Structure formats: structure tokens, C-alpha cells
Amino acid sequence: MFNSIEESPLYQIANPRSIVFFGASNSISAMGTNLLMSLQAAGFEGAIYPVHLKEKKVLDLKAYRSVLDLPEVPDLAVIVLPTKIVNQTLEECGRKGIRKVAIVSGGFREVGGSGVALEEELKEIAGRYGIRVLGPNCLGVANLHHKLNTTFIPYEGDPGFIGLASQSGSFVTQLFDYLSKLGLGFSTAFSVGNEVDIDLIDSMEYLAACPNTKVIALYIEGIKRGRPFMETARLIVPHKPIVALYVGGSETGRRAGFSHTGALAGPDDLYSGMFRQSGVIRAQSVTELFDFCWVLGELPRPKGPRVVIQTHSGGPGAAAADSCGRAGLELPDLSDDTVEKLAPFVPHTGSVNNPVDLTFSKNPNDFFSSIPQILIKEKMADMLLIYFFTPSQVVKRALMQMGLSEEEIMNQAMKFTDHQCSSIARLLETDDKPIIGYTFRSLEEPSISELINRGIPVFPGPERAARAMAALVKYAKYVPPKA
Amino acid sequence: MFNSIEESPLYQIANPRSIVFFGASNSISAMGTNLLMSLQAAGFEGAIYPVHLKEKKVLDLKAYRSVLDLPEVPDLAVIVLPTKIVNQTLEECGRKGIRKVAIVSGGFREVGGSGVALEEELKEIAGRYGIRVLGPNCLGVANLHHKLNTTFIPYEGDPGFIGLASQSGSFVTQLFDYLSKLGLGFSTAFSVGNEVDIDLIDSMEYLAACPNTKVIALYIEGIKRGRPFMETARLIVPHKPIVALYVGGSETGRRAGFSHTGALAGPDDLYSGMFRQSGVIRAQSVTELFDFCWVLGELPRPKGPRVVIQTHSGGPGAAAADSCGRAGLELPDLSDDTVEKLAPFVPHTGSVNNPVDLTFSKNPNDFFSSIPQILIKEKMADMLLIYFFTPSQVVKRALMQMGLSEEEIMNQAMKFTDHQCSSIARLLETDDKPIIGYTFRSLEEPSISELINRGIPVFPGPERAARAMAALVKYAKYVPPKA
Numbered sequence: 001m002f003n004s005i006e007e008s009p010l011y012q013i014a015n016p017r018s019i020v021f022f023g024a025s026n027s028i029s030a031m032g033t034n035l036l037m038s039l040q041a042a043g044f045e046g047a048i049y050p051v052h053l054k055e056k057k058v059l060d061l062k063a064y065r066s067v068l069d070l071p072e073v074p075d076l077a078v079i080v081l082p083t084k085i086v087n088q089t090l091e092e093c094g095r096k097g098i099r100k101v102a103i104v105s106g107g108f109r110e111v112g113g114s115g116v117a118l119e120e121e122l123k124e125i126a127g128r129y130g131i132r133v134l135g136p137n138c139l140g141v142a143n144l145h146h147k148l149n150t151t152f153i154p155y156e157g158d159p160g161f162i163g164l165a166s167q168s169g170s171f172v173t174q175l176f177d178y179l180s181k182l183g184l185g186f187s188t189a190f191s192v193g194n195e196v197d198i199d200l201i202d203s204m205e206y207l208a209a210c211p212n213t214k215v216i217a218l219y220i221e222g223i224k225r226g227r228p229f230m231e232t233a234r235l236i237v238p239h240k241p242i243v244a245l246y247v248g249g250s251e252t253g254r255r256a257g258f259s260h261t262g263a264l265a266g267p268d269d270l271y272s273g274m275f276r277q278s279g280v281i282r283a284q285s286v287t288e289l290f291d292f293c294w295v296l297g298e299l300p301r302p303k304g305p306r307v308v309i310q311t312h313s314g315g316p317g318a319a320a321a322d323s324c325g326r327a328g329l330e331l332p333d334l335s336d337d338t339v340e341k342l343a344p345f346v347p348h349t350g351s352v353n354n355p356v357d358l359t360f361s362k363n364p365n366d367f368f369s370s371i372p373q374i375l376i377k378e379k380m381a382d383m384l385l386i387y388f389f390t391p392s393q394v395v396k397r398a399l400m401q402m403g404l405s406e407e408e409i410m411n412q413a414m415k416f417t418d419h420q421c422s423s424i425a426r427l428l429e430t431d432d433k434p435i436i437g438y439t440f441r442s443l444e445e446p447s448i449s450e451l452i453n454r455g456i457p458v459f460p461g462p463e464r465a466a467r468a469m470a471a472l473v474k475y476a477k478y479v480p481p482k483a
Numbered sequence: 484m485f486n487s488i489e490e491s492p493l494y495q496i497a498n499p500r501s502i503v504f505f506g507a508s509n510s511i512s513a514m515g516t517n518l519l520m521s522l523q524a525a526g527f528e529g530a531i532y533p534v535h536l537k538e539k540k541v542l543d544l545k546a547y548r549s550v551l552d553l554p555e556v557p558d559l560a561v562i563v564l565p566t567k568i569v570n571q572t573l574e575e576c577g578r579k580g581i582r583k584v585a586i587v588s589g590g591f592r593e594v595g596g597s598g599v600a601l602e603e604e605l606k607e608i609a610g611r612y613g614i615r616v617l618g619p620n621c622l623g624v625a626n627l628h629h630k631l632n633t634t635f636i637p638y639e640g641d642p643g644f645i646g647l648a649s650q651s652g653s654f655v656t657q658l659f660d661y662l663s664k665l666g667l668g669f670s671t672a673f674s675v676g677n678e679v680d681i682d683l684i685d686s687m688e689y690l691a692a693c694p695n696t697k698v699i700a701l702y703i704e705g706i707k708r709g710r711p712f713m714e715t716a717r718l719i720v721p722h723k724p725i726v727a728l729y730v731g732g733s734e735t736g737r738r739a740g741f742s743h744t745g746a747l748a749g750p751d752d753l754y755s756g757m758f759r760q761s762g763v764i765r766a767q768s769v770t771e772l773f774d775f776c777w778v779l780g781e782l783p784r785p786k787g788p789r790v791v792i793q794t795h796s797g798g799p800g801a802a803a804a805d806s807c808g809r810a811g812l813e814l815p816d817l818s819d820d821t822v823e824k825l826a827p828f829v830p831h832t833g834s835v836n837n838p839v840d841l842t843f844s845k846n847p848n849d850f851f852s853s854i855p856q857i858l859i860k861e862k863m864a865d866m867l868l869i870y871f872f873t874p875s876q877v878v879k880r881a882l883m884q885m886g887l888s889e890e891e892i893m894n895q896a897m898k899f900t901d902h903q904c905s906s907i908a909r910l911l912e913t914d915d916k917p918i919i920g921y922t923f924r925s926l927e928e929p930s931i932s933e934l935i936n937r938g939i940p941v942f943p944g945p946e947r948a949a950r951a952m953a954a955l956v957k958y959a960k961y962v963p964p965k966a
Contacts, residue, residue: 028881037880106842154876168798174872178923221801245802252814253805256797256838284809285946286802286923314739315651318704319728319769322736326767331735355739359589389657393637397520398511440661440769463768 001235005209009132009198012100014143014188014206016075018047019150020067020098022089023080023105024058032080033059034152035104035140042142042149049074066092073097078140078150083107086136087121094129101126102150103135109194110137123196138193139169142176142186145212151191160185161297162290163213165203167192167221171286181444183452184294187212201225201232208236214297217289218244218280221253222266230278237279241296241475244280245289246271279478281471291464292471294457299434301476306332307469308381309355310371316387317355320438320462324385327466329473331355332380341374354381364390368420376431383469386424388439388458390417390447417447425454432481434472438465484718488692492615492681495583497626497671497689499558501530502633503550503581505572506563506588507541515563516542517635518587518623525625525632532557549575556580561623561633566590569619570604577612584609585633586618592677593620606679621676622652625659625669628695634674643668644780645773646696648686650675650704654769664927666935667777670695684708684715691719697780700772701727701763704736705749713761720762724779724958727763728772729754762961764954774947775954777940782917784959789815790952791864792838793855799870800838803921803945807868810949812956814838815863824857837864847873851903859914866952869907871922871941873900873930900930908937915964917955921948 005011019039023032036050036059049070050058057063064070067077067089077093079086079101086105093101108119119136126133134140140150144159151173157180166172169191179185188210190203200218207213216236223229233242247253249268275282281296283289307329311317321331331354334342339352345366346352347359356375358367376384395416399409427435437458439448448458459465488494502522506515519533519542532553533541540546547553550560550572560576562569562584569588576584591602602619609616617623623633627642634656640663649655652674662668671693673686683701690696699719706712716725730736732751758765764779766772790812794800804814814837817825822835828849829835830842839858841850859867878899882892910918920941922931931941942948 028884034877034880037884041880152877154880156876166798168796168801170796170798170872174796174799175923177925181925219798221798247801247805250805250808252808252812253801255814255836256792256801256804285806285944287944287946309739313651313653313657315649315653315702315704316657318651318730318736318739321739322730322733323768325733325735329735331738353738389653393639394517394635397517397524397637401511401520440658442660442664461768461770463770 001205001232002209005206008206008209009100009202010134010190010206012075013102013134014141014148014190015146016046016100016148018049018072018074018076019044020049020051020070020074020077020093022051022077024050025052026055026058031104031152035078035080035150038149038151038154041154042144043147045147047072047074067096067098068092070096075100077101078104080104083115083118087118087125090122090125090131094125094131099129099131101131101133102138102140103133103193104138104140104150106137108136108196119194119196126197133197134190135193136196139172139191141188141190142172143188144185145187156180158185159187159212161187161212161214162217162293163187163207163210163215164189164217164219165192165200165207166190166219167195167200168219169193171219175290179290182290182294183449184290187214195224199224201228204232204236204242208240214240215293216240216242217293218242219289220244220246220248222248226274230274233278233280238479242280243283243289243292243296243471244275245283245286281474287464288467291459291468295434295436295468295472296475298455298457299436299472300432301479301481302382302434302469302472303476303481304382305470305473306330306380306382307385308332308334308375308378308383309385309387310367310375311355311357311387312359312367313387313389314357316389316440316462317357320385320387320466321355323462323466324469327470329466329469334378335380338374338378342371345371365420369423372424372427372435376427376433376435383434383436383472385465385469386435386437388437388448388451389441414446417450421447421450421454424451424456428455434469436465436469438462484688484715485692488689491689491692492583492685493617493673493689495558496585496617497624497631497673498629499529499583499631501532501555501557501559502527503532503534503553503557503560503576505534505560507533508535509538509541514587514635518561518563518633521632521634521637524637525627526630528630530555530557550579550581551575553579558583560584561587563587566598566601570601570608573605573608573614577608577614582612582614584614584616585621585623586616586676587621587623587633589620591619591679602677602679609680616680617673618676619679622655622674624671624673625655626671627668628670639663641668642670642695644670644695644697645700645776646670646690646693646698647672647700647702648675648683648690649673649702650678650683651702652676654702658773662773665773665777666932667773670697678707682707684711687715687719687725691723697723698776699723699725700776701725702772703727703729703731705731709757713757716761716763721962725763726766726772726775726779726954727758728766728769764957770947771950774942774951778917778919778951778955779958781938781940782919782955783915784962784964785865785917785952785955786959786964787865788953788956789813789863789865790868791815791817791858791861791866792868792870793850793858794838794840794870795842795850796870796872797840799872799923799945800840803868803870803949804838806945806949807952810953812949812952817861818863821857821861825854828854848903852906855907855910855918859910859916859918866917866919866955868948868952869918869920871920871931871934872924897929900933904930904933904937907934907939911938917952919948919952921945
């Protein structure tokens with residue numbers, strides 16, 4: 001660990017003022033060209049120097065025949081060249097005085113044979129010049145707060161609070177759209193590739209110090225430095241949660257990881273133990289990795305595992321109760337005080353157990369204001385889980401029946417949504433308890449996406465919601481909330 | 484079981500020629516009005532007779548003061564009235580000669596107290612007249628093939644092949660949109676409510692005989708007739724797969740189910756055993772319930788649990804390998820024949836293990852034609868799992884760079900998509916093996932939804948894909964495919 005983020009070997013890689021770019025041309029079929037286009041599309045504000053043997057200009061940027069011709073020493077070199085000329089290019093970067101290099105090119109240790117020797121040579125050159133290397137066989141870095149994206153895919157959506165360190169480049173690039181649809185984004189994401197120098201642990205340290213990062217996500221095929229990993233994680237966890245997806249624990253996953261980055265995986269139990277002992281929360285899938293990051297970055301820590309469920313439909317309530325039970329959460333009985341306060345809202349077919357099922361028969365606004373206002377105060381519960389099913393078609397149908405025009409209906413519906421979502425979101429400010437939603441509607445539907453925008457994570461189905469709440473409880477065990 | 488579907492007590496409930504409707508008015512705040520609006524919106528082609536004490540017309544339909552005034556004996560009565568007048572209405576239906584009634588009203592056994600006595604009385608009346616009752620405390624039925632929808636929510640999307648029998652009305656109504664986004668739909672869906680007469684087993688028998696139903700989904704809070712359930716399931720499973728979600732097995736789920744429909748749940752193990760012994764495939768969540776139905780209804784039965792994974796990215800490949808391992812599937816080594824045939828497509832950074840990772844560097848059309856054409860013939864594998872990541876932004880970026888107009892780009896992209904998706908879909912016809920996809924992109928993206936339309940289930944993330952494949956394997960163990 002270091003005192004300031006500037007000391008990290010990744011600082012200039014994630015926040016370069018200038019970049020020399022090897023491997024881009026004016027041919028769109030070249031990988032390097034696509035990476036440079038992503039960098040330009042991100043709006044990178046520093047100088048970019050493409051190096052090309054023949055072209056005068058590459059993508060409208062002045063091109064240089066050699067790195068040695070550049071008018072300055074750039075902060076970062078990005079190399080996307082055929083394997084056989086990577087090492088000589090690295091050597092030239094060293095001679096120029098460049099000390100941070102991201103090597104995207106593959107064909108090293110992960111392919112075996114001569115690739116292993118090439119990687120050894122690469123290490124030797126880097127060591128000789130004191131160059132810090134990210135990769136090879138990686139996709140570089142995305143730091144949208146710095147308008148930096150060296151990956152294959154243009155970034156969609158806004159930068160967010162998830163810091164990612166990944167042994168797969170795909171998980172840096174191919175989830176932009178997925179996260180953006182959940183209202184999430186990366187603060188900074190590192191693809192570490194073969195980790196010839198900078199590794200997962202360096203990335204964790206950077207992300208721990210990064211002010212835009214609220215939660216750290218790790219995609220792991222195999223950890224090389226076990227002891228330092230645990231020591232670093234233990235230092236970080238009290239300040240920021242870490243969530244890890246480890247895919248090398250099954251026999252099938254282990255073999256796949258090895259042929260991908262040459263990572264040496266270990267038994268599942270070993271990794272589970274390592275995570276548990278250092279306070280790292282383990283996710284079982286890519287989906288869970290980001291579900292857990294979502295709630296950990298967005299919500300306060302709960303005081304315990306007790307959940308009150310609000311629903312207006314019995315089935316979704318029962319399914320959520322079942323999901324909570326399977327995730328190790330508890331459903332306390334409501335206190336007399338809560339039962340009394342709920343009485344005016346309880347229809348004779350409704351129930352005042354937990355799940356609190358008040359059916360559809362009352363004023364729909366109550367589900368967003370009076371009722372959650374009562375439930376959030378329930379002293380027997382640590383979290384509130386709400387089933388969101390806003391049947392927008394039913395609302396529209398009603399307004400149409402009232403003779404409103406298309407435009408009036410749109411406006412009314414927007415006003416409803418706005419009022420309802422702000423009522424719920426206000427509880428996050430007044431009460432220090434996690435509120436989580438689930439639905440079977442699309443998360444992109446206005447009423448749901450508005451909740452998400454206002455800081456309420458809403459999951460497709462109760463089981464993902466329940467497992468995410470269990471992750472919150474787990475983190476709160478490591479780092480208890482203030483009394 | 485019966486010889487023809489017409490013998491089922493549910494036949495006239497799911498296929499009525501005429502309906503008498505109690506509880507609809509011209510007030511849009513009434514539940515009954517909304518149900519009648521759904522029925523009208525579905526385009527129901529038979530006669531609808533609203534009964535109302537005061538109104539001459541209800542939603543533009545001629546209204547009758549009493550069921551006794553109707554010009555004919557309707558096939559079905561739908562009752563959405565206050566609890567206290569349900570039984571007298573049922574009595575009047577009996578006197579009119581009506582023999583099929585769906586009672587939506589709640590307030591019976593599920594609320595305890597006097598509700599229990601009211602339900603006993605309801606049973607007595609039904610018995611006296613020989614009326615077959617669906618409900619009470621249900622949402623009726625949706626049979627879109629018959630343009631019938633008596634539920635609260637207008638139907639979205641097309642009718643499909645999933646037959647549902649549910650102890651929750653919400654799962655009949657609140658998943659229309661969810662299923663439609665997956666390209667799925669219900670053939671017929673029954674909400675059985677308190678099961679005072681017609682129950683899950685009757686519904687299963689109907690769905691077994693229903694020609695539009697390829698797979699049967701069950702949402703269960705508690706089964707009353709255990710032995711008949713198993714006997715019926717055993718008769719159905721050789722002809723149609725059955726997938727069940729049981730939520731009463733956890734303590735929290737059990738209590739929630741009881742206050743919902745008064746169902747008496749049993750221990751989780753007991754239900755698991757019951758399902759296993761009768762060939763019913765158990766889902767652990769609502770999501771899984773429909774994931775499993777999807778692949779079981781869409782794909783052929785695999786000969787075994789061996790999967791070959793096609794990817795162009797290492798991380799998604801390794802994550803899928805791990806998910807397959809955890810789901811009990813196997814990843815065989817490729818046979819020499821396959822390795823040889825793949826050779827022209829293998830870049831030096833790619834791997835010819837399983838997952839088959841061929842990276843991005845080749846012609847993108849190969850991923851949809853030549854490569855899966857080779858992999859589907861792999862004699863060591865029973866199923867093909869493909870990672871779909873069509874970076875449409877990258878394609879568009881390339882076409883823009885080539886100077887094409889917006890319209891030309893759109894046309895080109897559509898042609899690509901069409902060509903690629905049809906190449907893959909053709910393999911479903913030429914080879915009798917399941918093909919399943921996974922992606923982190925939105926399922927609504929054109930390239931993905933086109934695959935789905937052509938019969939390739941594509942899941943968000945590898946873990947759902949792997950568990951769905953495991954469900955296929957499980958069904959194939961009960962009902963082996965032809966050799």
C-alpha cells in the first residue's frame with residue numbers, strides 16, 4: 001500500500017497526460033485501429049502519438065515513424081503489435097524513457113512453447129529499463145473519469161463507482177452496456193492479462209486509493225501471490241468492500257482459465273477460505289459479481305439479516321420469502337407497533353404478516369409513501385425488500401377511460417412515477433437502512449429505471465435481490481455499521 | 484386423465500363460447516372492471532354478459548340485472564364481487580344452469596375465521612349444483628389462443644407454448660411482459676387460487692392434453708393430493724416435460740405461502756423426492772422455472788451431459804466452463820477430427836481446447852457458419868453452447884469509417900444479422916443437438932432477439948445457460964432421446 005495514489009505504478013497508466021500508440025493504422029480491420037478509435041471516442045484530452053512505419057496520418061492524427069522521433073516522452077505506451085515485434089518496441093520505449101507500457105498483444109506464456117521464452121525476454125527488457133508493464137495479453141484500461149478507454153469496445157453510459165481488476169479483458173469491455181442498463185459503470189477497470197509485472201494486487205491497491213471507486217470487483221482465474229493478496233485485501237476491506245468471482249475452482253473452469261491466461265488455479269475450498277479470511281465477498285457468477293457491487297456501493301450496511309418484505313401480490317411475496325430463507329436471511333414477525341400503524345391500509349383479504357401483502361385494492365400511492373414509511377421504522381427488521389410491479393398498462397388504461405389525451409396520459413404517468421420514486425428514495429436519506437427492490441418487469445421501464453437512478457437497486461426476480469442482501473449482511477459482519 | 488381435452492373440467496373454462504361477468508362496472512377503480520377490460524382487450528370473440536344491478540350498459544356491453552335474465556346459459560361465469568355476496572351469486576348461477584365458474588374474489592379460507600365457513604358453504608353450493616369451480620382467490624385464466632384473458636393485466640406479446648398452473652395469480656398475470664421479452668408466451672395459464680375444487684392436478688391434466696402446450700410449468704406453495712400428483716405427473720412426463728417451482732420448502736417460504744392461499748407446505752426434501760420420483764424437474768426460482776421451460780419446449784433432448792463451448796473471448800469462455808462444471812455438465816476434449824477441421828480458423832493466440840476460443844481476429848461470419856458447423860458434428864459432445872457478443876457498435880464504427888450512409892449502415896447491419904442468425908438456426912434442422920447461447924448484451928438487441936426468434940435460447944450470462952442445459956439433461960434421463 002502507498003500513501004498517495006500517485007505512487008501506484010498504475011497511476012500514469014490510468015491517468016496519462018500523453019500516449020504513444022503502436023499498432024493502429026487507417027485499416028479498420030486492424031485491432032489496434034479499433035482500440036485507438038475507442039480512445040478517440042472517449043474524448044481523451046491528452047496528446048496521442050500514433051507510431052506507423054508508412055502513414056503520415058493515422059485516424060487524422062499526425063503519425064511518427066519511430067517512438068524515438070516523438071517530441072516528448074509520453075506517460076504511457078499502448079502496444080497492439082504482432083507478437084514478434086513487441087519486445088523490440090518495448091526496448092525502444094525504454095530507450096525513449098517511457099516507464100509505463102500496456103501490452104495488448106497476445107502470444108506469450110498463454111500459448112506455451114516459444115511464447116514462454118518471449119515473455120521471459122519481455123520481463124528482462126522491462127526490468128532493465130525500469131518499465132512497469134500491464135499485460136501482455138490484456139485489453140488495457142478504461143478510466144472514463146479521465147476520458148480514457150484503450151479497449152476494443154466504445155464505452156456506453158456514464159462512468160460509475162465500480163473499480164474492476166480482471167484477468168479477462170472481456171469483462172472490462174463487454175459489460176459496458178450491461179452495467180449501463182443497471183445504471184452502473186466502472187470508475188476504472190484494469191485488464192491485467194498475463195500479469196508479467198503489474199497484477200491483481202497492484203490493481204486492488206490502486207482502486208483502494210481511487211476516489212471514484214466505492215467498491216472493488218475482481219475477476220480471477222488464479223492468484224499467483226496468495227499471501228500478499230490476503231494481506232492487501234485485509235487492509236482494504238475496512239474501507240471498501242471487495243467482491244471476487246473465482247472461476248478456477250471447478251475442474252472445467254480450471255482448465256479453461258489455464259489455456260486463457262496461463263493462470264494456475266487452486267481448489268475451490270482453498271480460494272473460499274482465502275476470501276473468507278480476508279473479508280472478500282465471493283460471487284458465484286458474473287451477474288452476482290456486479291449485483292453485489294451494486295448494493296455494496298449504493299446502500300448503507302445493515303445491522304443484521306432481518307428483512308421485511310412489502311408486496312401487493314401473494315405469489316411474488318412467497319417467492320421472495322423463500323429466496324430470503326435460502327440466502328440465509330430472516331423474516332421477523334412485525335412488532336405490535338407496526339401492525340397497529342398498518343391497520344388503516346389493510347384490506348380484509350390482505351395479511352399483516354411478513355411478507356406484508358396489502359393486495360391491490362388500496363390507493364397505489366400508499367405503496368410508495370405511507371406503507372414503506374411505516375415498514376422502514378420496523379425495529380425488528382434491518383432491511384426493506386419491496387416488490388415493484390407498476391402495471392403501467394393498467395394506469396394508462398384507466399387514464400384513457402377518463403378521456404385524457406395521449407399527451408396528458410404521458411404527463412400524468414410521468415408525474416406519478418416521479419412522485420412515487422422520490423417518496424421511496426427519501427427513505428434512504430431519513431433512515432439508515434438498505435432498501436432493495438425486485439420486479440419481473442424490464443429494468444428499463446420508466447418507473448423502475450427512475451427508482452434505480454435514485455439509488456434503489458432493483459433486481460429482476462427475488463432470488464438475485466435476496467443474494468445481494470445476503471452479501472450486504474456478510475460485509476456488515478466484517479465491517480459493522482456504526483451503532 | 485381423460486381421453487379428450489373436452490372431458491376436462493377446465494375445457495369450458497379455458498375455451499368458453501360465452502361468459503357472464505359479475506363485478507364489472509363503469510368505474511375504473513373496480514377490480515372487476517379491469518378484468519373485463521382485459522377480456523375485451525384480448526379480443527374475446529364470444530358473447531359477454533355483464534351483470535349489474537343499476538347500469539344499463541357496462542363498458543359498452545348490454546348489462547343484465549340478474550344472471551337469471553340472460554338469454555342463454557353461458558359456458559362460464561367469472562365472479563369478482565365482494566366476498567359476502569359471492570355465495571348467493573354462485574347459487575343463482577347454479578339455478579341458471581351454469582356449470583363452470585371462476586371465482587376471483589378472495590376473503591375465504593386464506594383469511595381464516597369466518598372465511599373458512601364461507602368457503603365450506605361455497606363448496607356445498609357448488610356440490611349441490613354440480614358446478615366446477617376455479618378459485619376462489621384466483622385470477623382466472625389466460626388462453627390467448629382462444630383470445631381469453633380474465634386477469635388484471637392486459638396480455639403483451641404472442642401466445643406461446645408454456646402451459647402454467649399456478650397457486651399465485653401474479654405469476655399468471657405479472658409475467659406476460661417478462662416472457663414476451665424472451666420471445667415466450669403462455670399457451671394457457673391457470674390461476675388455481677384456494678383450489679376449493681379444481682386444483683393443480685386438474686390443470687396439469689388439461690395442459691397435458693392441450694395441443695398448444697409443449698411444456699408444463701407449475702408454481703407450487705403446497706400440494707394437497709400428493710399421491711395423485713405423482714401418478715398424474717408420471718403419466719404426463721413421457722409426453723411433455725413438467726417443471727416445478729416449490730417455494731414452501733424454506734421456513735420463510737412456508738409461512739408466506741400459508742398466509743397467501745392457506746396452502747400446507749411440506750419439508751423441502753419431501754417435495755424434492757416427490758418431484759424426482761415422478762420425473763418433474765425442479766426449478767429454484769421464478770427465473771429458472773421459465774428458463775427450463777424455454778429450453779425444454781424449444782430444443783431436442785441431448786444424448787448426454789457433454790458440452791462444447793464456442794467463444795471468441797477467454798473470460799466468458801472460462802466463466803462458462805466454470806458454470807457448466809458447477810451445473811454438473813462435462814466439457815469433453817475435442818476429437819482429433821474436430822481439431823483438424825478447426826485448424827484453418829485457429830489464430831496463433833487462440834486455443835483448440837474446449838472452450839474453443841478463436842479470438843476476434845478472424846472473419847466474424849465464421850463464428851456463425853463454418854465454426855459452429857464443425858463443432859455441432861463433434862461426436863464427443865451432446866450440446867453446443869455459444870457466447871454471443873456481436874459488438875454492433877464496432878461493426879457500425881467500421882461501416883462508418885468506410886463512408887457508408889446511416890441508411891446503408893442499417894441495411895448492411897440487418898443483412899449481417901439475418902445471414903448470421905439463419906446460419907446458426909439451420910444447424911437446429913440439420914443436426915439433432917441442442918444449441919444454446921449466452922451473452923452479456925441485452926436480449927432485446929437485434930442480433931440476439933433474431934437468434935431467439937429463430938429458436939435458439941440465449942441467456943443473460945453463462946450460469947443460467949448452464950443450469951438450463953442441465954435441466955435438458957435431466958429430462959433426457961427420464962425420457963431418453965431416440966438413438
